Amino acid sequence: MDSGEQGETSKAPLNKGVSRGVSILDLILRVIAVISTLASAIAMGTTNETLPLFTPFIQFKARYSDLPALTFFVVANSIVSAYLILSLPLSIAHIIRSGAKYSRLVLIIFDAAMLALVTAASSAATAIVYLAHKGNVRANWLAICQQLDSFCERTSGSLVGSFGAMVLLILLILLSAMALARR
């Protein structure tokens, strides 16, 4: 694995081509991550199900805003999606100027922070959605998914995009680190 450390100057054109490839892959992964976080936020944000007779005295309408963890999920996915859109110009700049150093460092640190944010959001939402599906006998929390069938399906589905974005952000950090190491 250490063979790449010798003769770096003689392989400059090849290295540059690979760096450009890495930068293009970075851009593609970023676009996919934008789509998946945006889809997650929209899918969760637009979920609602009205149950006319859930309790005898109120009309029950289930929305994401009823559960704080799902609200956090929508907000966090929107933030990550906005950040990823803002990072696209920088990613395009890296294709043109593949030796950039400080801008890649900036991307790595923000990508890591956004990785933490999107992971926190998807895992808090997962904990709550899991509870909605299964309930918890010891804590006496009942599963609410028998009543709220389509609500539970939509919320479960919208987790997928967020977990996808998590994996993509780990890959993006790896790509940026590889680009830094290749210089």
Added chain:
Amino acid sequence: MDSGEQGETSKAPLNKGVSRGVSILDLILRVIAVISTLASAIAMGTTNETLPLFTPFIQFKARYSDLPALTFFVVANSIVSAYLILSLPLSIAHIIRSGAKYSRLVLIIFDAAMLALVTAASSAATAIVYLAHKGNVRANWLAICQQLDSFCERTSGSLVGSFGAMVLLILLILLSAMALARR
């Protein structure tokens, strides 16, 4: 900000000193992260509270294993802690050989994965502990912390170490990336 890109060869001794400083800081942060994840896992894992008459027919004993999210918290913090201990020799090697490239790349990708793991664990546990404290009126989940006072305090407290480790791992990724960029 781009001024560092010129005259890199002439500043080699200074750069090496800074790189060594970065590597030492990396080691210190790793040790702190080991302690905080280990403390979190132990604090959560040893929590239990017995309520003799919570319900009239069973003796209620609250443990972390009653809630899947808290079990995940203990497991994930143990894994991250074990990984961080295993990464210490590599971190020490970086102090001696500050120009290392591939081993830093390996550390960055594993640090990013462990960041995702510890964030997922702490945020899922936070969602459940928050629910235990506040309950949720819409889903008809009652707050269980009135009865389980010391259980709730211990579990809330053990979240701190995990969130600390999250911040430390973001800093570790930044330090590794900086070391790669400085080479």
